[in-house]
Amino acid sequence: MKAEVIAVGTELLLGQIANTNGQWISKEFASLGIPVYQHSVVGDNMKRVEDIFQAAHSRSDVIVVTGGLGPTEDDLTREAAQKIIGQRLLEDQQAMEKIALYYEKNKQTMTANNRKQALVFEEGIVLPNQEGMAPGQIVEHDGRAWIFLPGVPSEMKSLMKSGVLPYLQRSYKLQSDIVSEMMYFIGIGESTLENKLSALISQQTNPTLAPLASVGEVGLRITATGETGDEAREKIAVMKETILEIVGSYYYGSDNVSIESTVRDLLNKRGYRLGAAESLTGGKFIERLIALPGASTVIQGSLVAYTPLMKEKVIGVAPSLIKEHGTISNECAETMAINAKRILEADVAISFTGVAGPESSEGQEPGTVFIGLQIADERPSVYQFQFEGSRDKIRSRAVKKGYELIFHHIKNL
């Protein structure tokens, strides 16, 4: 079986966005053992879209097309594909009702061009779009599977997971004979991890190990093949045990977890509620946790105080403390954590104060960050860091470090 992925959209050829859809789809296909032979990006031009569809038809068994399903004249994926597939395009009633309802609810007039988004191939499988307007479609034609998905990444991913991947597993009787697990580590750098595991990484061919760094944490993908899925999974289990013996103290979970979801689950397990006092992180810390479902059982809130005056008024830091030590100090971070714990009636309280840059502040360089932490009746602790990089990177590193500190403090309670 050969698969290929085609992205339609002039914005990609102008460099306004990268084709991350192509990457995401390829990763999912790789984990199912479906080989992807080509990615293409083509603009919103009928002749060129047709040409690339013809070429795909001549060489691939599974053709995934993202983008070009919207309401505008530029959106011509359906019309171009129709020249190959030959089926009629009909209005999908469910999709049309959803579009109409959207405009009704928002008290806007639906313009006629919106009907186009509900058009589907007569003999295709319609994949209802929970996240947006245009449904996804799978059309079997001439021994090939054409898969049409919206270009918006959240819509594309949701339709892939709910409709496309199950369809492919069913239709092609795919065996999960390639299995992989992504292990996540925090508090250890990529090169240190790689160094500690160097013997394993260089010797192994099955499973293979591939480290993958991101901001403040490291992933390690273990990929194994076997006659059966069970055989592959067994190989992974053995390798995982060896890895945990070496770097287990930095490990926080595998596959569909994040450090935020891990902390949420740990808080839940302990029956702890979390409160924060944020200066340079500016709501970014609490926002990451509130982004997850189930946040309401573990979160109290966050006091985002961006000025010295607000730290006094909202978090109750004494003016004399600020005068003596400044807001970017061990003392201020400690008081912020203690007071946030009291004000927000939290079991775990964390505070962030520091310099995000680009300018220095209170005579301290960008990247200087103090994080305060108080858990239950323990004594509060404060950690000082010097992070590198842009304003954005410094703030992201601080947030990630906050989760790391909470994780390491409560995982063994």
Added chain:
Amino acid sequence: MKAEVIAVGTELLLGQIANTNGQWISKEFASLGIPVYQHSVVGDNMKRVEDIFQAAHSRSDVIVVTGGLGPTEDDLTREAAQKIIGQRLLEDQQAMEKIALYYEKNKQTMTANNRKQALVFEEGIVLPNQEGMAPGQIVEHDGRAWIFLPGVPSEMKSLMKSGVLPYLQRSYKLQSDIVSEMMYFIGIGESTLENKLSALISQQTNPTLAPLASVGEVGLRITATGETGDEAREKIAVMKETILEIVGSYYYGSDNVSIESTVRDLLNKRGYRLGAAESLTGGKFIERLIALPGASTVIQGSLVAYTPLMKEKVIGVAPSLIKEHGTISNECAETMAINAKRILEADVAISFTGVAGPESSEGQEPGTVFIGLQIADERPSVYQFQFEGSRDKIRSRAVKKGYELIFHHIKNL
């Protein structure tokens, strides 16, 4: 002139990395007015690389190939291109010395396959690689320019800037005769915008107009060509004026602005400071503004209160109000805004309360959102919305809507 970009590397087809090189090159080309017609990604396979090179040769004038120049057997860009270009491959002395020196310095033995990295086309232009081993190359053949660059982004970018872009400007006598401006609109849907501008969009060939939707706002790219840059810019100015007559009330800025930076600048101009009270948005609203430099002159802070109790304790919403109306109500949003304004000593205060989902809350459906707003001494106002989609999407829509409301309220003050 037509350009295309080909990335060679199986790691891209496995989804291990995204083709950000394609995006970067396209952006640079767009700014020089070189139209890119296609991106392709192909694996390290001789037959398939050859096929895609043949196709590129038949349709494009400038062909940029990234990747496949390394020392391993998998690296076959040179050999595949040789079948079209026909020139001999010779060892470049400067590159070879650099490679040998590297191994000498690192006290490693240079294996024979490393010599391959120094191979260049006999009649090509060699671009010395300051950041890595394999040099870049430009080969003119059959009226086309073939450009070979390493796949490592830092090496590729450095060679593009120092060698490729100057070459293209020289050889094709490029003038900045293609100019574009991205106009941003908020509070109007993509299809409504397109409908209002449909006559302009369908009639125009120079400038051209292309709408681009994102969460809660719409971009409109105007692209004009002219004998000179000034001529193109003049065409854009005329078109822009026409557009503003039709949909100017939704326009907030062009090119390197966002609704957040626009609101920051407006607050600055009015000397206003902003405070927020956030429930379902959970810090995401204030975080967007704090992410920008210069936030400290316009932001007081945000009270992130995720539970009813915290709304009472931290924002001072009366228990009786919550008992009578619930926290997801007009009344609660109004009190949150009024109290946030007072507590945070703000000139502009905004509040968010609602249901992000996935579950309903207080008998209200996911997507129900109330936004309260009070500006200076004006009466507070509350707006109710019903947003669609996932938890993430509902929260993002609420945040964007908050900026939209502030923008529309203060732009004409």
